[in-house]
Amino acid sequence: MGEIYEFLALGGPVMIPIGLGSVIALAIFLERLWSLQRNVVLPPGLVDRVEQGLADGKPDEALAACKEKASPLGRVLEVAVAHREESREQIQQRLEDRGRHEGVRLGRYVEGVGVIAQIEPLLGLLGTVTGMIKVFQEVVATSEHGAVDPGQLANGIWEALITTAAGLIIGIPTLIAYKYLESRKERLLMEMEQGAVRVLDRIKGQAPAAAPAGKD
Numbered sequence: 001m002g003e004i005y006e007f008l009a010l011g012g013p014v015m016i017p018i019g020l021g022s023v024i025a026l027a028i029f030l031e032r033l034w035s036l037q038r039n040v041v042l043p044p045g046l047v048d049r050v051e052q053g054l055a056d057g058k059p060d061e062a063l064a065a066c067k068e069k070a071s072p073l074g075r076v077l078e079v080a081v082a083h084r085e086e087s088r089e090q091i092q093q094r095l096e097d098r099g100r101h102e103g104v105r106l107g108r109y110v111e112g113v114g115v116i117a118q119i120e121p122l123l124g125l126l127g128t129v130t131g132m133i134k135v136f137q138e139v140v141a142t143s144e145h146g147a148v149d150p151g152q153l154a155n156g157i158w159e160a161l162i163t164t165a166a167g168l169i170i171g172i173p174t175l176i177a178y179k180y181l182e183s184r185k186e187r188l189l190m191e192m193e194q195g196a197v198r199v200l201d202r203i204k205g206q207a208p209a210a211a212p213a214g215k216d
Contacts, residue, residue, distance in 0.1 A: 011162040014127030018120060018163065022170045025116040028109045029177045036106060036181065041188045043069045047195040050077050051202045059084065072102040073192050077199050084203045091203065095196050103189050110181045117175035124167020131160025 011018075034040075046065060053062030059081055066078035079098045083091050135157060 010159045011127055011166060012131060012159075014123055014130065014163050015166060018123050018127070018166050018170060021116045021120055021123070022174070025113050025170075025174045025177065028113050029181065032108075032110055032113075032181050036184050036188060038188065041071060041106065042073045042191055042195070043071050046071070046073055046077070047198055050081065050199050054081070054084075054199070054202050072106060072188075073195055076102060076192055076196050080196060080199050080203060088200065088204050091200060095200065099189070099193060099196065102192070103185070106185050106188060107182075110178065110185065113174060113181060114178040117171050117178050120171035120174060121164075121167040124164040124171070127163025127167070128160045131163065132157065135160060 046069070049065040050062045053059065053065060062081045063078060066074040066081060068074065076095060076098050079094045080091055083094055086094075
C-alpha cells in the first residue's frame with residue numbers, strides 16, 4: 001500500500017484529478033450497471049400480462065400491471081394502454097415520445113463515463129509535460145553550477161512519465177466500460193420498442209408480432 005502511495009505521489013498534483021476521475025467513473029459504472037439490469041428495465045412477463053389484460057377486455061388490469069414495477073417498460077406500455085382509444089398514429093407518436101424520455105433516463109450519466117475516458121489520457125499527458133518542464137528547469141539550474149547529473153535527469157523524466165501511464169491505465173478500461181454501458185442501453189431500448197409494438201398491435205386488433213426467443 002505504501003509503495004502505491006509513493007508511486008502516485010511521484011506523479012505530482014496532476015495525479016489528484018486523474019485519481020478523482022477514476023473514482024467518479026467507477027461510481028457511475030456501478031450505478032448504471034445496477035440500473036440497467038434487464039429485469040429492472042424489462043420485467044419478465046410484463047408484455048404478456050398487458051396483452052392478456054387487453055385480450056380479456058380488462059384494460060384496468062393491464063394498466064395495473066404496467067404500474068406494478070414502476071419500470072421503464074411499464075411506463076412506456078402504460079402510455080399505449082391509457083390512450084388506447086386514439087388512432088394508431090397518435091398512440092405511436094406518444095410511444096416514441098415516451099421512449100425517447102426513457103432512453104434519456106437509461107443513459108443518464110453514461111456520457112460522463114465517456115468524457116472521463118477521453119480526459120484521463122489528456123491529464124496524463126499534461127502531467128508529463130509539466131513534469132518535463134520542471135525537470136529541465138532543474139537541469140538549467142544545475143548546469144549553472146557544474147555538470148548535469150545524467151542519473152538525476154533520467155529519474156526526473158521517469159517521474160514525469162508516471163502521469164501518462166496512470167492516465168492510460170485508467171482511460172482504457174473506462175472507455176471499455178463506456179462502450180459496454182452504451183451497447184447495453186441500446187439493446188434494452190430495442191427490446192422495449194419490440195414490446196411496445198406488440199401491445200400496440202394488440203390494442204388495434206392486429207396479430208401481435210412473435211416475441212423473440214428468450215424474451216417476454
